[in-house]
Amino acid sequence: MENGIQGTLDELGTPLDQVTFVVFDLETTGGSPAEHAITEIGAVKVRGGEVVGEFATLVDPGRPIPPFITVLTGITDVMVTAAPRVEQVLPSFLEFIRGATLVAHNAPFDVGFIKACCQAGGYAPPANPVVDTADLARRVLTRDEVPNCKLATLARFFRSSSEPCHRALADARATVEVLHGLIERVGAYEVHTLEELRGFVRAPTPEQKRKRHLAAAIPSAPGVYVFEDERGEALYVGKSGDLRTRVRSYFTASETRPRIREMIGIAERVRPIVCATGLEAEVRELRLIGATKPRYNRRSRFPEKVVWLKLTDEPFPRLSIVREVKADAATYLGPFTSARGAEDARTALHEAVPLRQCTExxxxxxxxxxxxxxxxxxxxxxxxxxxxxGEYGLHAEAARSAMEHDPGPVFAALQARMERLAAEQRYEEAAVDRDRLAVYVRTAARMQRLRSLTGIPELIAASPSFDGGWDIHVVRHGRLAAAGVMPRGAHPVPYVDALVATAETVTPGPGPLPAAIAEETECVLRWLDSPGVRLVRLDGTWSTPARGAGRLKGRIDRAYQGLEPRQRREGRPLT
Structure with a gap:
């Protein structure tokens, strides 16, 4: 008879029917923990399928609740007037979740707010294990069963007796029933312990395992990779210094992003584009994303959708928000990623300069x-x-100077207004002005930095490569026109001349970005600022305004870093 070896309890794991789960949900004034606040907390403690406790409270966010949030949740300013602040609620909530496994639907959102509140209140962030029912649902349910993994959809699918309604406790109760339905499903995958449940979500999906062969022919070189579907349509574009290693990682347990796992299920091939240098790969990635607009990329897909603040070219100029930079005598500030940002900058400039605000x-x-x-x-x-x-032209010239050279007058005007509002205890209005000023100064600083490069007809620079050679780039009007690697020991002059001769011809257009999108020029600037880069040749001058926005941007950035969340809401003056 063979001797059996009994495993320890740690090796066996914690059976799911013995785990205490706290399923919780938050309602907030918005989506960012840095800028928004909690309005309601709801939590349900369950063990072995039975509810053993509940926690629910409204929370005073310390600010007005946006109207669209009130429409969504039904929570009004009047309802939270007598509610406790989050710093009063947090200790009780932390005690309620002690020793439990946290569960939430789209857990990073809810857990992120709790961690931000702990940091602001001086508490250690909770170290509880976390289970995300949205992630779990994506692993065990198919598109044939549910069209999406929203909480309301899953509650209907599992016939929950609680209907999600964007109120914290009701949504937490619905999530409990979704959790129980999902636990029954994962039993078919031999998942019976908490440790197996958490590992199940992190493990490679069957599609990831099945499609590992897509990485087989990818070279070990810097470049860009394009995941494509059966029709050749780009699904996702990325870059890497080692294409083979990066693409392989998409088919391992380290790739846990739900949207990327979904993309892998659709992909039929990976197309590599080998590049000479890392900078070329970064630029090609941006260009490909902008050109093909892959649906699984989240950034830089629509570079053409930026907006500009324009000081019009007419006898009595005004500030207008536009989407196109034209070859006219107007002055432009930007680019802004949203019309709201451009509107904030326009309001800030109007505070400093008495330009007309009519549109005709x-x-x-x-x-x-x-x-x-x-x-x-x-x-x-x-x-x-x-x-x-002529008299009005003095104001137009002041606005033009503030947009292109020195935003000091705008800074001084908004700072004086903030100090006055703060003295009158109108803190929220002061905070709005402070944020408008930050948008204005940061955009002006960015544009001035970009223009310092886009105004140069040709710049050639080199940086040492790992093998002892040199990475060389030709930049024309802020656009990468050529990239190459000069081998170790090669004579630089003929090599650089050959690279320049084969570089892309760049015909500049109008405005501060005459040849490339802002993100591309910023990539080039970051490379130029990196250690070891040497200028080889420069046609023109490379400079920024002596009293430019950069000096004020540093001041604003430092002030924001030093503000606690409540101070951000109260609009403390920037010192």
């Missing part, structure tokens, strides 16, 4: 009644003939 075209012969801004001293009323083109 005005000529020296225009005569009509002035608006209320003239009576408030915020416009010189050229529409009534109170200002000549």
């Amino acid at each position: 075209r005005i000529t020296p012969r225009t005569r009509r009644s002035a608006c209320a801004l003239a009576e408030m001293g915020r416009c010189g009323a050229p529409c009534e003939g109170r200002q000549t083109v």
Whole structure:
């Protein structure tokens, strides 16, 4: 008779029917823990399929609840007026979850808010194991069974007695029933312990295992890789210094992103594009994403959707938000990723310079009644003939200078307004002005840094490569025109001349970005700033304004880093 060896309890794991789960849900004023706050917490403690406790409370977020959030959740400002603040609620919640496994639907969102609150309150972040029912559902349910893995969809699928309604406790109760349904499903995969459950989500999917052969022919070289479907359509574009190693990682347990795992299930091939240097790979990735718009990439898919703040070219210029930079005499500030950012910058500039804010075209012969801004001293009323083109032109020139050279007057005007609002205890209004100023200064600093490079007809620079040679790049008007590697010991002059001769011809267009998107020029600038880079040849000058926005951007960035969440809401002046 053979002697059996009994495993320890640690080796066996914790049976799922003996695990205490705390299933919780949060309602918040928005999606970012850094900028928004909790309005409600709901949690249900379950063990062995039975509810053993519940935790529910409204939370005063310390700020107005946005109207669209009220429409979504039904939680109003009046409802949270008498509610405790999160710092009062947090100790009780941490005690409620002690020793339990946390469960949430789209757990990174809810756990992220709890961790942010712990950090702000001086508590250690919870180290509880976490199970995400959304991730689990994506592993065990097919598209034939559910069209998506939203909580409401899963609650209907598992016939939950609690209907999700964007209220914390109701959603937590529904998630409990979804969790129990999913645990029954994973039993078919021989998942019976907590450790097996957590490992099951992290393990490679059958599709990942089945498609490992797609990485077999990928070379070990820097470049770009394109996942394509059966029709050759780009699904996802990425870059790497070692294509073979990076592409292989998509078919291992280390790749846990749900959308990428879904993409792998659709992919039929991986197309490698070998590049001479890492910078070329980074730039080619951006260009390919912008050109093919792969549905599984999340960034840089629509570079054409940026907006600009334009000081119009007319007798009495005004600030306009536009999507196109034209070859005119107008002045442009940008690019902004959203119209809201451009609107914030326009409001900031209007605070410093009394430009007209009407939209119709005005000529020296225009005569009509002035608006209320003239009576408030915020416009010189050229529409009534109170200002000549020359007199108004002084304001237009001040705006042009603030946009292109020195944003100091805008900074001073907004800072004075913030100090006045703070003195009147109108903190939220001051916070809005502070954020507008930050948008303005950061955008101006970015544009000035980009223009320092886009104004150069040709720049050639080199950096040492790992094998003792040199990575050489030709940049024209901020666009990467050529990339190559000069072998160790080669004579540089003929090699550089040959690279320049074969480089892309770049015809600059109008505006601050005449030849490339902002992200490409920023890639080039980051490479130029990296250690060991040497300028080989420069056609023109490379400089930024002496009193440019960069000096103020550093001040703003430091101030934001030093602000606690409550201070951010209260709009403390930037010192």
